[in-house]
Structure formats: structure tokens, C-alpha cells
Amino acid sequence: MGRRRKKEKNEEEKTNGRGRPPKRKGLSGDTKRSIVAVFLIALAILSVFSLFGGAGTFGVYFNKILSLAFGIGRYLLPVLMVAVGFLYFRRDTEAYYVFVAAGFILFFASVLGVVHIFYPLSEMVEIAKSGSGGGFLGAAAAYPVLKLFGFWAGIIVLVAIALASILLALNVPFRALMKPIEWMREDEEEEKEDEKEEEPKAVIEEKPSASAKISEILKRKPERPAPQKDMPVPERQIGAAGWKLPPLDLLERTTGKAKGGDIETNAKIIQETFKNFGIDVEIGDISVGPSVTQYCFKPAAGIKLSKITGLNNNLSLALAEHPIRIEAPIPGKSLIGIEVPNKTKTMVRLRNIIESPEFSERKSSLTLALGQDVGGNYLLGDLTEMPHLMIAGATGTGKSVCINTIITSLLYQNSPDDLKLILIDPKRVELTAFNGIPHLLTPTVVDNGKVANALKWAISEMERRYKMLQESGSRDIFSYNGKLKVGQKKSIIDEETGEVIGEEEVKRLPFIVIIIDELADIMASHAKDVEAAIVRIAQMARAVGIHLIVSTQRPSVEVLTGLIKANITTRIAFQVATQIDSRTILDMAGADKLLGNGDMLYLSARSPKPRRIQGVFVSESEVKRVVKSIKSQLDEEVEYNEEVTAPQRVSLGGKFTGAGALGGDDAGDDLYEEAKDTVVKSGKASASLLQRRLRVGYARAARLLDILEANGVIGPADGSKARDILISNGTNTKAVQSEVEYEDEEVDQKQRDRWQM
Incomplete structure (x- = not known):
């Protein structure tokens, strides 16, 4: 018995490492033998019923056939068939089953x-x-033996054949039949000795096959814990009393499961492809994400990573999948990652992330639900640490859905007293669904002419908040709002005398998040003002709780200028057409290998390389349900702040514009006040007007117009139309425009002719 097991073990070593024969097409040998065993046992049972008349008409005919064929041996036949059937269930070599069948047939015949x-x-x-x-079987066996050997010699021959055949069928020695108990003891001792002898060899040579390792990797993948029904609220999220956050029932959960296809075959194909190019790799780990499956490999020592990354197209050809992204190396691991698109993808829904332990353990109420990585982990972003975010990608890759997800996740954490939003949507259809909620400072801005006003208002609000922080001795908005909890009051100081004339309670400062859905359209018409405002907000607004989220579908250097990129380090890149666009967004390639439909790369200041994430999907119906739930808590219509989009008198400092700096103290020009009075009195502003009235050249006249615009005296240029005058001296501007008075018409005309020449 022990020798047979040893022989079985040696046979298993010749197989694929799991004791199974190599995989073949069609039915395997185990399947065929199992089918035969089942039929033998079933036939044995039927024959027993037939012997005792319990199988109906079939039993009668079947019993008659058995009696003709085997005589009284039909009572022994069921026992032999059951024995053969159970032996066929065992795993052994092909020759063993032939010996079992032949042995029992010879035994039965003898x-x-x-x-x-x-x-x-x-x-x-x-x-x-x-x-x-x-x-007839007995007659066929007895007739030749009796005729050749006679009666007694024939009996000896038949008994000898019977003993030999039973030893053949059971694969045991003769002493096993004579002394079965002693033989079993000897067999057990011999088996233990064999295991001791083979133990060192097993430790040295035992190496799991690639298939076994892949199966083990997939089995040990941990399952996500069950979602929590009650979402805990961080300390910083406590807002106005009586405000209820939207219920989670308004959102939908993820349905279905991602499938990466034949993972085992793909892993072998990747290994074989590398091997064909002289690169030896060892399988490390396999992670099935929502949209891609990441195969991790450890290259052999001395392999250049540039040689691996250059095989992108070869792997695509071998796997018949496109596009394939190679991450070499994976951050924090000495492995390379091959990301292959899944056969079946799944959507990541916002409700799953909100119910996850990662979201419930967040430390900020400005946590953004970004998506799920290839390892199945939910990725969250803290806007207070970013502190600004840039989103870019081609049309239809998921930018607007990402922005809707960000806004919805913020609404699920903050009351109107904790968060205020300024939404800018030149496309007019993406963010207008949020109109009417109390979190907005103003209705969604859809006019490009009002975008600069909104950004200038944010700058003035930033400066006002910095003064409040300075007066209260606070470093940032968290410190300022923390003092409100202990009931600190603010002293009111008379500006003329410097004396304290009273006290007032410190008011809580809400966070302000400015979201621009399409920056390229705005930069095309108001590049100078918008760029200067974005840069100044990005540089200074973090401490006072003002954050900026910018999105564009045209990732070019004209839109994402160097100043904007230098001040917004946290970026999300969706699928783009070329590697140049990817380098414009991330300063590295990779976004051109994405799949679209929310597949993105997330780059933050904390990570040296971007992480691949499947973005969260929030449908239009979900957004409408959330907005409706928020509006249902309002007793009356929301009154918005009209000053946000009104013309502002805030100067951008002239420090950053699309054409460069204005430089110097612009308001200190000798002719500034005279130019201001001139445009106010005349009711219009143009370079030719200042040339005539102030007797200056075009360059200085245009410079004075820029200073007047920056200081809020006149509006921006609008093609060939006259600029708007934003301040008045108490007279009717229209009347002044219609009746322009000249000091000396003849002299003025000569001066005009002179400067025109």
C-alpha cells in the first residue's frame, strides 16, 4: 500500500504540480472514469432489485439475461460491480484502471x-x-479447462487464476490476503519511513506552478466589510441646528461585478511574451478593479525598466486588448504592473463610498469621493489639503460627471452655514441643476462676462477674511471658527480715535468652493482677468477656506498656463487623445492610455506618480433627487447675494496677466486722476478720447485705460463697442454721452489731426 502511494506521488510530480494530468481538450480522464463508476454502481443496484422482482418488467428481462449469462453468479455480480465502481473513483495512473477491470473480469470468470x-x-x-x-460464462471457462486438465487439475487451474486476478485487481501482495491486519501495520510503518526520506527533497524541490500561484492569489483577495448604515459626522461638520443632510436612499448602489476574463491565461501570455524578448518575470499579485485588471510581476535582476515599458504594443498584440498601460515600477513595491481592460466593467456609485468605513473615518467635511482603484480600495481626497483641484480630459470622458459627484459628496457632508458654492458653467446645462439650493452664493454663472466679476468678488472676500483673522489672532479658518465655539467676541474700534467702542459676536465663516466647469471657453474671451484672478486665489485663499476646482476639455498651454499649473498641484486627468495633452496635464505620459467613461489618473502633492482610479458615477436623476430633498427643507425661496456677479472695483494688483505684468504703481500716474475725470464726465472711455483730451500717445492712453479697468472705473473691452462706465459723478451719463462739450472745437480738431498723423 505504501509503495503504491509512493508511486502515486511520483506520478503526480510528473503532472502539472497539482496531481492532475495536463489540461486537454474535451472530457478529462477523471470525468470519464467517474461516469463509468456511476453507471456500474447504478447497474449493480438495478441488478439487486431485478433479483428480487423489484424492478418491474425491466427487472424480469434483466434477471433472465443475467441468469443465462452468469447462472448463480448473478448474485455475486452486484458486489463486484460496486467494488470496481468505487476503485474507479480513486485518482491513479491509466494502467491501474486497466488492471482493476481485467482482474475482476478474470476473477469472476474463474x-x-x-x-x-x-x-x-x-x-x-x-x-x-x-x-x-x-x-454461459461459466461454461466457457470450465469447458476447455475440464477437457484439457481434467476435473481436479482443472479446479487447481481455475482457483489459481482466481487468486492471481484478485491480487491483480486489488494491487496487493499475497500476504495481504492471508494476514491483512499485520500487512496494514507494515504498510503504515513503511509509508512513514518513505515520508521521512522524501521530506528534505520536498522542501528543496517543491515549487508551486504558475497556475497554482495565480489561484492562491485570487483566493486570498480580501472582501470589503459590510457598509455602515449610520454615517458618523466629523467634528468640523457640525452646522446649523435643525439642518438634515440628504438621506442615502436617494442614491443607488453598485450592481454587478467586474470580470477580467481568463486571468490565468492572460498571466501566462504576459510571462511568455516577456520570455520571448529575453525578460524573465515572476508573478507577484493580481488585482481586479472596476475597469482594469492589474497583473504584477517581479522582473529578474539586471533587467532595465525601459526595456519592459517598450513592449506595450507587443503585449497588446499578444493579449488582443487595447489600450494596455504599464506602470513601472509600482509606487512602494519592487514590482511592475500591467493593466489590462476588463471583459465586464462595473460602475462605482457614490452610495457605496459614503457607506464605506473609509468615508465614515474622514477628518474633514470637504472630503471628495473620487473613485475606486485597481485594488478595490475607495479613494478619497481632502479639499482642505489639496487645496485646489484641476480636472482635464477630452470631451465625453467623464469630467462633468466627476464635478457633479464632487458637488453631491459635499452636499452630503455640509449644511448651508458650513459651505457656500460658486458654480460657473459656460455650457449652461451641466451645473444649472443645482440652482435653488441654499448652498449657492449666487445662481449658476453662465455668462462669461460675469465670471471675472465673481472671481474678483472672491478675491475681495479673501482679503476681508484675512483682516478678520488678523484682528482675532487666528492662523486659519479652523482656528477662527474654533474660537466661535468658546463664545469669543470681537472688539469694535473707532477708526478715527482708535478707541474700543463696543463688542460684537464672532460670526462663523463658511467654506467657499468655486467650481469652473469649462475654463477654455472663459479663457478665450477673458484670459487676462480670469488667469490673474485664478492665480491669486490659488496662491492665498487656502488659509481662509476658499478653494478652487477648475475643469477644461482642452488641455493646452493657452488654457492651462504655467502660472495656473504652478499653483494647482492636485490634478485629475481623464482620457486624452495624445501624449502631449497628457504631459500638459500631469507633466508625464499615461492619460492617453486610459479607457474613458470615468477612467482617470489622480496626481496629488503626496504621491510621486499618478494613481489610476475608476471615477464615481452619479446619474442626473440622483442629482435631481438630492436637490429636491435639500429644497424641501426650505420655508421660502433662497435670496442670493447679487454682489457676487456685479461689477467689482477690486484691483487684481496688475501682477499677473496673460501678457505679463503692468509693473510699478499704476495708480500713481500723473494723468490718472485727470483721465478718470475725463471718462466719467464724457460717459465713455476709449484710447482716442484720452489722446485728444490729455494730449498723449496711444501707448500711454491704452495704459491708462488698463489702470482704470483694474480699479473698477470702467468695464472690460467688448469688441468695437464702447466700454461701460462703472462709477458716476452724479450726472446723467446718457445725457452726457449725447451732448459732448468741447473747450475749443478748432484746437481739438487740430490736435486730433496731429496725433492721427
Whole structure:
């Protein structure tokens, strides 16, 4: 018995490492033998019922056939068939099953021959026809033996064949039949000795195959914990009393499961492809994400990573998948990652992230639900640490859905007293769904002419907040709002005398998040003002709780200028058309290998390389349900702050514009006040007007117009139309425009002609 097991073990070593024969097409040998065993056992049961008349008409005919064939041996047949059936269930070599079948057939035939040899030669056929003796099989075995050897010698021959055949079928020595208990003990001792002898060899040579390792990797993948129904609220999220956050029932959960196809075959194909190019790799880990499956490999020592990354197209050809992204190396691991698109993708829904332990353990109420990585981990972003975000990608890759997700996740954490939003949507259809909620400072800005006003208002609000922080001795908005909890009051100081004239309670400062859905359209018409405002907000607004989220579908250097990129380090890149666009967004390639539909790369200041994430999907119906739930808590219509989009008198400092700096103290020009009075009195502003009135050249006149615009005296240029005058001296501007008075018409005309020449 022990030798047989040792032999079985050696046979298993010749197989694929799991004791199974190599994979073939069609039915395997195990399957075929199992089918035969089932039929043998079933036939044995039917024969038993037939012997006792319990199988109906079939049993009657079946019993008659058995009696003719085997005679009284039909009572032994079920036992032998059951024994053969159970032996066929065992795993062994192909030759073993042949010996089992042949041994039992010879044993059965020899036993029937012993029964039938007691009849005379002339009566053997008649006895078989009557269903007695050993039947026709017994007659076939006994007739030649009796004729050749005689009665006694024939019995010895048949008994010898029976013993030999049973030893053959059971694969045991003769002493096992004589002393079975002693033989079993010896076999057990021999088996233990064999295991001791083979133990060192097993430790040295035992190496799991690639298939076994892949199966083990997939089995040990941990499952995500069950979602929590009650979402805990961080300390910083406590807002106005009585405000209820939207219920989670308004959102939908993720349905379905991502499938990466034949993972085991893909891993082998990747290994073979690398091997064909002289690169030896070892499988490390496999992670099935929502949209891609990441195969991790450890290259052999001395392999250049540039040689691996250059095989992108070869892997795509071998796997018949496109596009394939190679991450070499994976941050924090000495592995390379091959990301292959899934056969079946799944959407990541916002409700799953909100119910996750990662979201419930967040430390900020400005946590953004970004998506799920290839390892199945939810990725969150803290806007207070970013502190600004840039989103870019081609049309239809998921930018607007990402912005809707960000806004919705903020609404699920903050009351109107904690958060205020300024939404800018030149496309007019993406963010207008949020109109009417109390979190907005103003209705969604859809006019490009008002965008600069909104950004200038944010700058003035930033400066006002900095003064409040200075007066209260606070470093940032968290410190300022923290003092409100202990009931600190602010002293009111008379500006003329410097004396304290009273106290007032410190008001809580809400966070302000400015979201621009399409920056390229705005930069095309108001590049100078918008760029200067974005840069100044990005540089200074973090401490006072003002954050900026910018999105564009045209990632070019004209839109994402160097100043904007230098001040917004946290970026999200969706699929782009070329590698140049990817480098414009991330300063590295990779976004051109994405799949679209929310597949993105997330780059933050904390990570040296971007992380691949499947973005969260929030449908239009979900957004409408959330907005409706928020509006249902309002007793009256929201009154918005009209000053946000009104013309502002805030100077951008002239420090950053699209054409460069204005430089110097612009308001200190000798002719500034005179130019201001001139445009106010005349009711219009143009370079030719200042040339005539102030007797200056075009360059200085245009410079004065820029200073007047920056200081809020006149509006921006609008093609060939006259600029708007934003301040008045108390007279009717329209009347002044219609009746322009000249000091001396003849002299003025000569001066105009002179400067025109």
C-alpha cells in the first residue's frame, strides 16, 4: 500500500504540480472514469432489485439475461460491480484502471468456471441454458479447462487464476490476503519511513506552478466589510441646528461585478511574451478593479525598466486588448504592473463610498469621493489639503460627471452655514441643476462676462477674511471658527480715535468652493482677468477656506498656463487623445492610455506618480433627487447675494496677466486722476478720447485705460463697442454721452489731426 502511494506521488510530480494530468481538450480522464463508476454502481443496484422482482418488467428481462449469462453468479455480480465502481473513483495512473477491470473480469470468470466444472461436458450447455451453474460464462471457462486438465487439475487451474486476478485487481501482495491486519501495520510503518526520506527533497524541490500561484492569489483577495448604515459626522461638520443632510436612499448602489476574463491565461501570455524578448518575470499579485485588471510581476535582476515599458504594443498584440498601460515600477513595491481592460466593467456609485468605513473615518467635511482603484480600495481626497483641484480630459470622458459627484459628496457632508458654492458653467446645462439650493452664493454663472466679476468678488472676500483673522489672532479658518465655539467676541474700534467702542459676536465663516466647469471657453474671451484672478486665489485663499476646482476639455498651454499649473498641484486627468495633452496635464505620459467613461489618473502633492482610479458615477436623476430633498427643507425661496456677479472695483494688483505684468504703481500716474475725470464726465472711455483730451500717445492712453479697468472705473473691452462706465459723478451719463462739450472745437480738431498723423 505504501509503495503504491509512493508511486502515486511520483506520478503526480510528473503532472502539472497539482496531481492532475495536463489540461486537454474535451472530457478529462477523471470525468470519464467517474461516469463509468456511476453507471456500474447504478447497474449493480438495478441488478439487486431485478433479483428480487423489484424492478418491474425491466427487472424480469434483466434477471433472465443475467441468469443465462452468469447462472448463480448473478448474485455475486452486484458486489463486484460496486467494488470496481468505487476503485474507479480513486485518482491513479491509466494502467491501474486497466488492471482493476481485467482482474475482476478474470476473477469472476474463474469463479463461475469453478462452479460449472462440476457438471459433465455433455450437459454444460444445457445447464447454462436453464440458468443454473455458472451460466454461459461459466461454461466457457470450465469447458476447455475440464477437457484439457481434467476435473481436479482443472479446479487447481481455475482457483489459481482466481487468486492471481484478485491480487491483480486489488494491487496487493499475497500476504495481504492471508494476514491483512499485520500487512496494514507494515504498510503504515513503511509509508512513514518513505515520508521521512522524501521530506528534505520536498522542501528543496517543491515549487508551486504558475497556475497554482495565480489561484492562491485570487483566493486570498480580501472582501470589503459590510457598509455602515449610520454615517458618523466629523467634528468640523457640525452646522446649523435643525439642518438634515440628504438621506442615502436617494442614491443607488453598485450592481454587478467586474470580470477580467481568463486571468490565468492572460498571466501566462504576459510571462511568455516577456520570455520571448529575453525578460524573465515572476508573478507577484493580481488585482481586479472596476475597469482594469492589474497583473504584477517581479522582473529578474539586471533587467532595465525601459526595456519592459517598450513592449506595450507587443503585449497588446499578444493579449488582443487595447489600450494596455504599464506602470513601472509600482509606487512602494519592487514590482511592475500591467493593466489590462476588463471583459465586464462595473460602475462605482457614490452610495457605496459614503457607506464605506473609509468615508465614515474622514477628518474633514470637504472630503471628495473620487473613485475606486485597481485594488478595490475607495479613494478619497481632502479639499482642505489639496487645496485646489484641476480636472482635464477630452470631451465625453467623464469630467462633468466627476464635478457633479464632487458637488453631491459635499452636499452630503455640509449644511448651508458650513459651505457656500460658486458654480460657473459656460455650457449652461451641466451645473444649472443645482440652482435653488441654499448652498449657492449666487445662481449658476453662465455668462462669461460675469465670471471675472465673481472671481474678483472672491478675491475681495479673501482679503476681508484675512483682516478678520488678523484682528482675532487666528492662523486659519479652523482656528477662527474654533474660537466661535468658546463664545469669543470681537472688539469694535473707532477708526478715527482708535478707541474700543463696543463688542460684537464672532460670526462663523463658511467654506467657499468655486467650481469652473469649462475654463477654455472663459479663457478665450477673458484670459487676462480670469488667469490673474485664478492665480491669486490659488496662491492665498487656502488659509481662509476658499478653494478652487477648475475643469477644461482642452488641455493646452493657452488654457492651462504655467502660472495656473504652478499653483494647482492636485490634478485629475481623464482620457486624452495624445501624449502631449497628457504631459500638459500631469507633466508625464499615461492619460492617453486610459479607457474613458470615468477612467482617470489622480496626481496629488503626496504621491510621486499618478494613481489610476475608476471615477464615481452619479446619474442626473440622483442629482435631481438630492436637490429636491435639500429644497424641501426650505420655508421660502433662497435670496442670493447679487454682489457676487456685479461689477467689482477690486484691483487684481496688475501682477499677473496673460501678457505679463503692468509693473510699478499704476495708480500713481500723473494723468490718472485727470483721465478718470475725463471718462466719467464724457460717459465713455476709449484710447482716442484720452489722446485728444490729455494730449498723449496711444501707448500711454491704452495704459491708462488698463489702470482704470483694474480699479473698477470702467468695464472690460467688448469688441468695437464702447466700454461701460462703472462709477458716476452724479450726472446723467446718457445725457452726457449725447451732448459732448468741447473747450475749443478748432484746437481739438487740430490736435486730433496731429496725433492721427
